[in-house]
Amino acid sequence: MTIEQTTPPAVPTRERSRTPVQTPGKVGEHTERADGVSKVRGDFEYSSDLWMDGMLWGATLRSPHPHAKVWSIDASGAEAMPGVRAVLTHEDVPGRKVYGMEVPDQPVLAWERVRYQGEAVAIVAADHPETARRALEKIAVEYELLDPLTDPEEAMEEDAPQLHLSGNVLKRIKILHGDVAVAEESADVVVTGDYEVGMQDQAFLGPESGLAVPDGRGGVDLYISTQWLHVDQDQIAASLGLEPEQVRLTLSGVGGAFGGREDLSIQIHACMLALDTGRPVKMMYNREESFYGHVHRHPCKMRYEHGATRSGELLYVRVRLVFDGGAYASSSNAVCTNAATFACGPYDVPNAQIESHMIYTNNPPCGAMRGFGAVQVCFAHEAQMDKLARELGMDPLELRLKNAMRPGIKFPFGQEVPQPAPVKEILERVRDMPLPEEEEVVGRDLRRLPGGVSNVTHGEGVRCGVGYAVGYKNIGFSAGFDDYSTARVALSVEDGEPLVQVHTAAAEVGQGLITIEAQIARTELGVERVAVLQADTGVGSAGSTSASRQTYVTGAAVKQACEAVRDRVFEKVRDEYGEEELTIEGGDVVSGGEILVSLAELLSGEEIEETVEYHHGATEPLDERGQGNAHLQFAFAAHRALVEVDAELGLIRVVEIATAQDVGKAMNPQALEGQIEGGIAQGLGLALLEEVQIKAGKIQNASFTDYLIPTILDMPSVRAEILELADPEAPYGLKGVGEPPTIASTPAIVAALRDATGQELARVPVKPEQIVGIAEKPPNEPPQPGSRGYSGIGRLDERRET
Amino acid sequence: MPGYDRVELTAELTVVPSSEAKSSPPREQVEAAIRTAGDSGLAREAGPEVTVLIGGRREVLEATMKVVEAALDAGAHAVKVRVEAQGEAERFGRGS
Numbered sequence: 002m003t004i005e006q007t008t009p010p011a012v013p014t015r016e017r018s019r020t021p022v023q024t025p026g027k028v029g030e031h032t033e034r035a036d037g038v039s040k041v042r043g044d045f046e047y048s049s050d051l052w053m054d055g056m057l058w059g060a061t062l063r064s065p066h067p068h069a070k071v072w073s074i075d076a077s078g079a080e081a082m083p084g085v086r087a088v089l090t091h092e093d094v095p096g097r098k099v100y101g102m103e104v105p106d107q108p109v110l111a112w113e114r115v116r117y118q119g120e121a122v123a124i125v126a127a128d129h130p131e132t133a134r135r136a137l138e139k140i141a142v143e144y145e146l147l148d149p150l151t152d153p154e155e156a157m158e159e160d161a162p163q164l165h166l167s168g169n170v171l172k173r174i175k176i177l178h179g180d181v182a183v184a185e186e187s188a189d190v191v192v193t194g195d196y197e198v199g200m201q202d203q204a205f206l207g208p209e210s211g212l213a214v215p216d217g218r219g220g221v222d223l224y225i226s227t228q229w230l231h232v233d234q235d236q237i238a239a240s241l242g243l244e245p246e247q248v249r250l251t252l253s254g255v256g257g258a259f260g261g262r263e264d265l266s267i268q269i270h271a272c273m274l275a276l277d278t279g280r281p282v283k284m285m286y287n288r289e290e291s292f293y294g295h296v297h298r299h300p301c302k303m304r305y306e307h308g309a310t311r312s313g314e315l316l317y318v319r320v321r322l323v324f325d326g327g328a329y330a331s332s333s334n335a336v337c338t339n340a341a342t343f344a345c346g347p348y349d350v351p352n353a354q355i356e357s358h359m360i361y362t363n364n365p366p367c368g369a370m371r372g373f374g375a376v377q378v379c380f381a382h383e384a385q386m387d388k389l390a391r392e393l394g395m396d397p398l399e400l401r402l403k404n405a406m407r408p409g410i411k412f413p414f415g416q417e418v419p420q421p422a423p424v425k426e427i428l429e430r431v432r433d434m435p436l437p438e439e440e441e442v443v444g445r446d447l448r449r450l451p452g453g454v455s456n457v458t459h460g461e462g463v464r465c466g467v468g469y470a471v472g473y474k475n476i477g478f479s480a481g482f483d484d485y486s487t488a489r490v491a492l493s494v495e496d497g498e499p500l501v502q503v504h505t506a507a508a509e510v511g512q513g514l515i516t517i518e519a520q521i522a523r524t525e526l527g528v529e530r531v532a533v534l535q536a537d538t539g540v541g542s543a544g545s546t547s548a549s550r551q552t553y554v555t556g557a558a559v560k561q562a563c564e565a566v567r568d569r570v571f572e573k574v575r576d577e578y579g580e581e582e583l584t585i586e587g588g589d590v591v592s593g594g595e596i597l598v599s600l601a602e603l604l605s606g607e608e609i610e611e612t613v614e615y616h617h618g619a620t621e622p623l624d625e626r627g628q629g630n631a632h633l634q635f636a637f638a639a640h641r642a643l644v645e646v647d648a649e650l651g652l653i654r655v656v657e658i659a660t661a662q663d664v665g666k667a668m669n670p671q672a673l674e675g676q677i678e679g680g681i682a683q684g685l686g687l688a689l690l691e692e693v694q695i696k697a698g699k700i701q702n703a704s705f706t707d708y709l710i711p712t713i714l715d716m717p718s719v720r721a722e723i724l725e726l727a728d729p730e731a732p733y734g735l736k737g738v739g740e741p742p743t744i745a746s747t748p749a750i751v752a753a754l755r756d757a758t759g760q761e762l763a764r765v766p767v768k769p770e771q772i773v774g775i776a777e778k779p780p781n782e783p784p785q786p787g788s789r790g791y792s793g794i795g796r797l798d799e800r801r802e803t
Numbered sequence: 804m805p806g807y808d809r810v811e812l813t814a815e816l817t818v819v820p821s822s823e824a825k826s827s828p829p830r831e832q833v834e835a836a837i838r839t840a841g842d843s844g845l846a847r848e849a850g851p852e853v854t855v856l857i858g859g860r861r862e863v864l865e866a867t868m869k870v871v872e873a874a875l876d877a878g879a880h881a882v883k884v885r886v887e888a889q890g891e892a893e894r895f896g897r898g899s
Contacts (some may be wrong), residue, residue: 091850098850103809104857106847113851166837166846166854 020532022500025519028733031671034516035533036509047228048253049285051212055509056281057086059267059274060133062123062140064115064292067149067363067698070114070425071122071142078139079125084132086278088140090123093273095244098267102232104330106165107366109269111238115144116164116328117365118699119293126274126282149698152203153302153325153360164328171326172337172359176344176627178413179352184317187539189306192388196305196381197764199692200325201298203370204710207256209294210285213275220247221272223787226255228262230506230538240269241276245538248272252536258510259683260369260547261295264331292703296331296368297693299324299359301340301377305385313395315404317352318385318413320344322378324367326359331368333359338480340374341627342414346382347424347473347637348404350782353413357626363698369547370682372743379472380389383748387468387755397752398469402428406473415628419635421726423663427639428471430661436467436643437657437718451645451652453714462649468752472745474633476737477550481622484550484633487541488518488558492566492600492611499524499588499600501563504534507543507555512739513672514551518559520669525563527585528600541614549636549737552668557732558615565611573603618730634728638662638741640681640749643717646757651769653689655717655750656758663724667738670723673738677721680742686711687743688750692766807890810857814867816874817853817883824878835877840870860888893899 026032076088091110098112099105111122123140127133150156156169163169185191211225227233230250238245241420255262267284274282286294306319307345322340326333338678341357370376390397411417441448442460445568450458478484489504501522509515519531520687528547536543543555570590571583580592589596590603621629641659646652658681667673690709702708727734751762758772818836820829827835833852840846840854842864849855854870856863864886871882 097815098853099847099855104847105810105813105849105855106857108848114848163841166841167839167844167849 020346020534022530022532024529025516025523025531027524028520028668029666031408032516032520032669034321034513034672035519046254047207047256048224049210051224051253051283053212053214053281056132056212056283057126057274057278058130059127059271059282059284060125061121061270064111064118064120064122066115066144066146067118068147069115069144070147071111071115072145073143074123075141076123078141079136082132082136082139082611083541084128085125085136086280087274088123088136089273089277093277094240097239100236100240100269101330102264102332103334107329116363119365121270124270124274126278127640139532149363151362151364151698153323153362156360156362157358164363169361170358171330171361172334174338174357174627175342175673176341176353176355176414179382181317181319181352181354184352188316189311190389190392191306191308192385192392193306194385194388195763196303198377198380198386199766200300200367200695201370201687202292202689202693202708203259203261204257204424204691205257205261207564208286208288208291211253211267211271212283213271214281214283215275215279221275223248223250223268223272224253225250225268226253226262228258228508228510228547230508230536231542232545233265233268234538236265237268237272241272250538252508255508255510258546260373261370263369263545263547264296266294286703289703292693292700295368298370299326299336299367299377303378303381306380306386306430308391308600309389309393313400313403314394314618315348315350318345318350320355322357325362325364326366327362329366331366333368335611336374337476338623340378342631343375343474344378344382345413346379347406347471349406349410350413355413364695365700372740373548375472375474375744376747379470379744380748383470383745383752384763387752398428398432398733401469401471414631416630416632421663421728422635422637423724425469426724427637427661427663431469431639431659434659434720434722451647451654453652457650457652458647462647462650464757466644466646466753466757468642468749468756470745470748470752471637472741473635473637474740474744476636477548477553477617477633478544479620479632481620483616484544485614485616486555486556486558487612487614488555488562489540489610489612490522490559490562490566491608492528492570493608494601494604497601498530499528500533501528502534503531503559504540505543505555505558506536506538506540507551508536508546510546512676513669514555515516516672517552517556517668521556521559522563525560526567528588549739552735553731553737554615554786558613560732561615562611565613566609569609574598593616634731634736636663636736636738636741638745640745642749642753643770644750644753644757646754646772648758648772651772653754655685657717657720657729658746659720660742661722662726662741663726663736664738665728665731666725666733667723668733668735673723676738677742678719681719682716683709684743684746685715685750687765688747689766811889812858812860812863813887813889814856814863815853815885816867816870817848818874818879819881819883821878821880826878832874832877832879836870836874836882839873843869
């Protein structure tokens, strides 16, 4: 309900800040990012900095229970509080009460049942954020607790409680390639393994936030940090019962994404509160709420079987993947498909049988995260390659080289491996890179030893290990989706100088896209000054900033729009000068080395504008046997990890990561370096540190105190070699670069740990007890409280119970 | 990579039960529809007593017919149906 207002509604407008003009380098040149300095200095406006006079603050009441029936919601206590302007529940959702990118199954606000801890139940708008928070405490919700269903294997059983009307299986997919049964008979060596990847968080640094402003005509403007403005717009409009045109979105400063902003968080809630109160409403999660407010990387259990000849030729691979999708679908369907298609790794596998299951549980919903299904299977297939090499008595790198995928063969899902697919080349590159000079461990600076300044070893018990891994992934949307992006480019003269303005809806989430767009405009139009306008829904969809696709797809749209503008300029010149061979250089139209006319003179106040929608090549959905030309482009990266391990305490120092990656074209080498190092950091996090720990459906570590991400002290030096093997289908021959660094860096680190310790290490993140070898068989006498000075507070697991 | 496995069609069904039906009481009329929807393998809850069927065009339409029949057979007064092609539906090869 709405509480009567005592102040007049604010004017629903927000002034745009002036778009900065860049002077970028051309494509392929080192170019400093346009937003770099302001971000480092703290001047950059993130969505959490949004402000409007007269705005209210929104807050969300969330279920403390992972599974419960909701018998009643009494908001009267909150409504009676001074300063509270609205308290809304599911009854106030004007349109569709559920949302979802692929499957509309997640309640905007819960009605009869909650399916995960943190599910939104009610929302409040108040004059002050603290008032809103206190109002949440005054909302009385009567729950009947139900047993949470948290194990995907149990959820697959026939008599398991049904979390959704049609059961707990969200998706099942099979890929059948060749004849595994026949190949099995010829195998000299068979290795099997069970592997597990924990739930990783995207851990973007800027929690969810945004500002919704009612337009006074029934519509709303939303300023938001997100990854795909138009898919947000569709979902918000459906739930508000409005036409999409009545819901206008503008991208605000995004503090990282990595997939975690693809689903809606505050969007519908903020708009509902703004429309209900007639006032701008700001919502901003804190770190703890952010853990409940976005999806995570799917935990996955994987069973693998590899069969090979004695000489190390792969004959078949059998795979079973079980993903924990959590309570709602998010993009789990696509993750399930992706993982299945990449389950065998970048190898020539003539026979494969792969099944992938995506299961609903009462755990937090899982969805997109950098690597999107390829990360989980890469950990397993690379562990299997090492295991097979051990069984064969072969060098693990030699085994990989022997079976490396090459153009012209078929992927297990039936598509032909396109050019370029340099798996062998990147493996050879990392093999041939020199290892760092060996440093004596005894007497070394403590900061360069496992455990660092904790002063736990001075070099004794430290072992070294080296491991390799290679991975690959699709770039762009797949399986029949008509993927496209829209770009509007305008050429004009401002202050006597030509200026190019680029307008797209593509989300800059920190990856450097706005710099790339400017570089493309600079290259194609020969104009030094470029302004990339704020992304919004005033221009056609650019698709999502995900699948490492924006430089490819939006880059191509910007390129083509620039070409269309350039054609019109040349048309104009030809009309006046009749010359045929024309170029634009330094703001002048040039023919045969002679300046014909400056753009300033030619345009004389006129603006030339073109809008282009670029669609990439078609893909196909998989058929019933899991076969089809499902993917657009493939990107490959190999990693070599060097680690040092204190084998007594299970402490680890990653000394160096060497990597080789094919990028097609290094569009901005500086940004590329950032993507490679950042991706490796995230891969290291999954290998050693990062896991959302869940117990009985409840998150145990919803903070950056307890959910550990790598810091500069954890990061090794990175040695990278870049291959530029052009993809003939892609603009400038480029390949997406954002995700590949994350995929194989995790298994390379774990392979190095196995090398150092001899332990199996079938689960990530690797814990000290696995390194020491007591994870499966704990010591007979566990340390007692008091034995190490903790008698006052008790054991950690006991403290968590309380 | 959201959206490429997006459902093609959704059908939202709301049963309007009849208190005068002889065959079954109002609650059972709703339950009959929900049971049939659940059996289709396509159903999710979409609000109090609202069910949404999701998937490929043909399967959703066939299931919709069955749910409507189940509700009417149980004595329901009416079933409100809203069938909607998801945005850009023609771009998807098939439903989930």
